Amino acid sequence: MKRKTANWGNYPTIEADVLTLRNQRQANEFIHRDGPMIARGLGRCYGDSALSETILSTESCNNLLAFDSEKGILTCEAGVSLANILDVFTPRGWFLPVTPGTKFVTIGGAIAADVHGKSSGSFCDYVLSMQVMKADGEILTCSKTENAEFFETTRGGMGLTGLILQATIQLIPVETAYIREETVQCKDLDSVMDLFDHMGKWTYSVAWIDCVATGKNMGRSVMMRGEHARRADLVNSTQRRDPLNFHGLPKLDVPIMFPNFALNNLSVKAFNMAYYHKCPKGAHEHIVNYDAFFYPLDFVNNWNRIYGRRGFTQYQFLLPMESSYEGLPVLLEKISSCGLGSFLAVLKKFGPHESFISFPKPGYFLALDFPITKKLFALLDEFDKLVLKYGGRLYLAKDVRMKPEMFFKGYENADTFCERIKQWDPQQKFQSLQSRRLNIHQ
Amino acid sequence: MQTALILGAGSDLARALARRFATASYRLILAEPDTSLIEDLAKDLEIRSQAPVETVAFDALKPETHQAFYDSLSVKPDVVLCVFGYMGDQLKAETDSAERLRVMNVNYTGAVSILEVIATDFAARKAGTLIGISSCAGDRGRQSNYIYGSAKAGFTAYLSGLRNRLFHHGVHVMTVKPGFMRTAMTEGLDLPEILTAMPDRAAEIIFHAFTRKRNVIYLLWMWKWIMMMVRNVPECVFKRMKM
Numbered sequence: 001m002k003r004k005t006a007n008w009g010n011y012p013t014i015e016a017d018v019l020t021l022r023n024q025r026q027a028n029e030f031i032h033r034d035g036p037m038i039a040r041g042l043g044r045c046y047g048d049s050a051l052s053e054t055i056l057s058t059e060s061c062n063n064l065l066a067f068d069s070e071k072g073i074l075t076c077e078a079g080v081s082l083a084n085i086l087d088v089f090t091p092r093g094w095f096l097p098v099t100p101g102t103k104f105v106t107i108g109g110a111i112a113a114d115v116h117g118k119s120s121g122s123f124c125d126y127v128l129s130m131q132v133m134k135a136d137g138e139i140l141t142c143s144k145t146e147n148a149e150f151f152e153t154t155r156g157g158m159g160l161t162g163l164i165l166q167a168t169i170q171l172i173p174v175e176t177a178y179i180r181e182e183t184v185q186c187k188d189l190d191s192v193m194d195l196f197d198h199m200g201k202w203t204y205s206v207a208w209i210d211c212v213a214t215g216k217n218m219g220r221s222v223m224m225r226g227e228h229a230r231r232a233d234l235v236n237s238t239q240r241r242d243p244l245n246f247h248g249l250p251k252l253d254v255p256i257m258f259p260n261f262a263l264n265n266l267s268v269k270a271f272n273m274a275y276y277h278k279c280p281k282g283a284h285e286h287i288v289n290y291d292a293f294f295y296p297l298d299f300v301n302n303w304n305r306i307y308g309r310r311g312f313t314q315y316q317f318l319l320p321m322e323s324s325y326e327g328l329p330v331l332l333e334k335i336s337s338c339g340l341g342s343f344l345a346v347l348k349k350f351g352p353h354e355s356f357i358s359f360p361k362p363g364y365f366l367a368l369d370f371p372i373t374k375k376l377f378a379l380l381d382e383f384d385k386l387v388l389k390y391g392g393r394l395y396l397a398k399d400v401r402m403k404p405e406m407f408f409k410g411y412e413n414a415d416t417f418c419e420r421i422k423q424w425d426p427q428q429k430f431q432s433l434q435s436r437r438l439n440i441h442q
Numbered sequence: 443m444q445t446a447l448i449l450g451a452g453s454d455l456a457r458a459l460a461r462r463f464a465t466a467s468y469r470l471i472l473a474e475p476d477t478s479l480i481e482d483l484a485k486d487l488e489i490r491s492q493a494p495v496e497t498v499a500f501d502a503l504k505p506e507t508h509q510a511f512y513d514s515l516s517v518k519p520d521v522v523l524c525v526f527g528y529m530g531d532q533l534k535a536e537t538d539s540a541e542r543l544r545v546m547n548v549n550y551t552g553a554v555s556i557l558e559v560i561a562t563d564f565a566a567r568k569a570g571t572l573i574g575i576s577s578c579a580g581d582r583g584r585q586s587n588y589i590y591g592s593a594k595a596g597f598t599a600y601l602s603g604l605r606n607r608l609f610h611h612g613v614h615v616m617t618v619k620p621g622f623m624r625t626a627m628t629e630g631l632d633l634p635e636i637l638t639a640m641p642d643r644a645a646e647i648i649f650h651a652f653t654r655k656r657n658v659i660y661l662l663w664m665w666k667w668i669m670m671m672v673r674n675v676p677e678c679v680f681k682r683m684k685m
């Protein structure tokens with residue numbers, strides 16, 4: 001049966017055949033059906049990456065299969081969510097090595113987009129091996145050493161190499177469920193970049209950046225950096241009594257779509273100003289639970305509905321290290337002067353990182369949310385030109401509109417990627433609206 | 443450590459319930475006609491509960507095996523969840539006697555057969571809880587699913603009588619009327635979102651009601667009122683409706 005489906009940005013919404021996978025046997029059956037299909041986890045990508053005529057929903061393939069409690073090595077099915085892993089393993093002293101800004105993503109989605117977070121590195125750096133069902137139904141086990149080419153193409157490959165069935169991942173040990181967080185107010189772009197470049201030993205870092213501010217305030221930011229708190233770091237007795245558990249605040253919910261006008265330039269400006277000034281001047285340290293540090297947005301269920309029915313998108317670009325210092329101010333200038341105003345904008349620096357087709361590589365990235373409006377896409381095309389000029393690229397998991405050229409020029413291995421996909425999936429079984437838009441199958 | 447037995451462990455609701463009980467540190471026994479379908483779930487639950495999980499073959503349609511099935515369990519459960527069910531196809535059931543017998547035999551005969559065996563043990567042990575997953579469809583017969591509905595109505599009446607009997611032995615019986623749930627049973631049906639519970643949410647509500655020893659529950663509060671209205675439509679009007 002056709003079901004209305006959209007990913008996080010609520011744009012586009014399509015009618016698709018949604019097949020719910022419950023086990024491997026079914027995967028084999030579904031994969032031999034006719035027509036193009038794509039895997040979908042929790043639909044937390046923003047655009048059209050997880051949309052196709054037929055959608056293989058992996059949400060219900062969510063068994064934990066093995067756990068080595070000495071080494072912290074977990075094997076699980078692809079539909080297991082990061083939230084679930086945290087719930088089960090943090091109380092036992094294990095944590096995710098890399099996590100994106102929401103915990104409601106699946107392991108399959110985390111691998112297919114090779115997600116990144118506040119730490120250095122990306123999710124697949126910690127994937128020891130995985131099993132993937134190819135278009136012909138064969139199940140391939142791959143890792144950095146076994147079927148290595150398939151592994152490197154599947155990480156960040158947006159579901160186009162096959163259906164990830166299960167993965168073995170390395171968790172990291174923690175003493176507490178808390179983070180020692182330091183926030184630092186930075187008055188402009190130079191000072192926040194300077195802070196990133198002289199970071200020292202912090203494991204986690206990211207900056208929220210005010211993309212509305214112009215002139216001498218351009219790029220003013222709040223840097224947030226963190227370290228897993230040791231037991232000795234904990235400050236109050238509740239935390240000390242039960243360091244690996246905490247009682248989070250109750251969740252809020254946005255029960256209905258907001259009207260389209262709710263989010264306008266004025267409210268965005270006010271929010272950004274308040275956020276900046278809320279942070280005390282200079283550096284400030286405190287202990288927060290991991291939900292508050294990693295997933296502040298998850299605190300409000302369905303917050304994407306505040307953008308209304310028209311939906312929204314995220315523009316996330318990365319500039320290589322060499323051109324960041326010249327390119328970022330130019331792009332920021334362009335963004336703040338175009339009057340679109342982004343509610344949330346995040347800046348981060350990636351360190352050394354190997355990538356075949358996944359997004360992270362050494363450089364700076366900036367991510368901005370925009371409501372879908374008539375003039376938005378034309379404007380983003382202009383941003384694209386600048387991003388390309390500085391040798392940058394866009395993140396596929398957030399994209400809903402880039403042109404093929406942007407993909408092929410931005411990702412240096414794009415051609416090889418397409419060739420490999422063709423070789424492994426000659427019938428072009430795995431297609432998303434995105435992969436077709438980007439001419440990946442041609 | 444307490445033990446929970448799940449009858450019909452292969453369904454989405456059963457899986458969610460099993461995980462909820464595993465999280466509360468219950469040791470689990472999973473029963474299902476084809477145990478190969480629940481091996482991965484058993485591994486999952488072992489990791490979550492950090493306790494061994496047993497899988498046992500069980501078929502509601504073979505009442506003659508039920509006593510032996512229960513006797514063979516290495517540990518006798520403290521809580522039993524009777525989750526299995528078979529909705530079948532109403533139109534098919536109207537003409538195909540095998541289909542209608544199956545609907546009646548899974549939902550009513552099979553359920554009564556196994557629960558009577560367990561009830562006898564619980565009554566003797568003077569402890570335990572039985573949870574039966576019945577259905578709102580049993581609250582009043584409607585043309586669109588009255589074969590299934592009447593079997594569930596019978597099951598609901600059975601649970602009510604059993605609750606009455608076992609109360610005097612210190613055993614609790616809870617009846618659950620789910621309303622709509624998004625599971626394999628309802629896949630492909632266009633269910634209204636606000637009246638539909640996801641299995642995880644359903645399991646949470648059932649677990650909570652279990653700890654509070656509730657007798658009869660609807661999962662979502664709206665269903666209580668909807669079914670009250672459905673029950674109160676006069677028969678002379680009801681028979682003319684298309685439901």
Ligand SMILES: Cc1cc2nc3c(=O)[nH]c(=O)nc-3n(C[C@H](O)[C@H](O)[C@H](O)COP(=O)(O)OP(=O)(O)OC[C@H]3O[C@@H](n4cnc5c(N)ncnc54)[C@H](O)[C@@H]3O)c2cc1C
Pocket residue numbers: 007008038039040041042043044045046049050058078079099100101102104105106107108109110112113114115116117157158159160162163164165297397398432
């Ligand atoms: C609030 C919010 C914050 C975010 N923050 C970050 C962030 O900080 N860093 C970051 O990197 N990302 C971030 N994201 C994006 C998100 O992490 C990725 O889009 C992720 O891929 C979503 O996982 P999912 O399970 O929802 O997958 P989906 O969105 O359902 O699918 C994403 C892609 O993965 C593929 N896929 C999913 N499952 C499988 C499978 N089993 N086999 C093969 N392919 C599969 C799909 O085909 C699709 O191409 C954020 C998203 C939101 C909504």
Ligand SMILES: NC(=O)c1ccc[n+]([C@@H]2O[C@H](COP(=O)([O-])OP(=O)(O)OC[C@H]3O[C@@H](n4cnc5c(N)ncnc54)[C@H](OP(=O)(O)O)[C@@H]3O)[C@@H](O)[C@H]2O)c1
Pocket residue numbers: 449450451452453454455456474475476479500501502503524525526527528529548552575576577578619620621622623624625626627628
């Ligand atoms: N989903 C709803 O909206 C809804 C509404 C009201 C009530 N319910 C009730 O809720 C319960 C769970 O439903 P569900 O939606 O999860 O249904 P489901 O997906 O159809 O699952 C039914 C389960 O019952 C098992 N089963 C069927 N015949 C059996 C037999 N002869 N012996 C043992 N087990 C048998 C099935 O096992 P196999 O997989 O091996 O066949 C399956 O695990 C059922 O009692 C159902 O009637 C559901």
